[in-house]
Amino acid sequence: MSQYEEADVTVVSGKGQVVIPQAIREKLGIGPKTKLLVYGYDDAVIMKKMEIPDVIKDLKRIYREVDKKVKKYGSLSDKEINEIVQQSRRKRRASRMP
DSSP states (O other): OOSOOOOOOOOBOTTSOBOOOHHHHHHHTOOTTOOEEEEEETTEEEEEEOOOOOHHHHHHHHHHHHHHHHHHHSSOOHHHHHHHHHHHHHHHHHHHOO
16 A cells, blocks of 8 residues: 555544545455554544454364364373464464564
């Protein structure tokens, strides 16, 4: 994204809602349920798209991995389960790095 872009005008509704122009939503991948961090800075309102991990999805992936290993090797120790959790966290961190 270039530093300087053409401005667009929007209006604040009676409920304090603001419509983000479609071109900006498409460019930034902002859709329904997208979380935005909003803060004021001097006389500006700044919005930043937040990438919040899907915890349920991560847990399901961990459960599948544990179930697969239990099926193959029998019961797992707490240490082995913890290692599976740590591997999942490392993969998630690596996938978020540029």
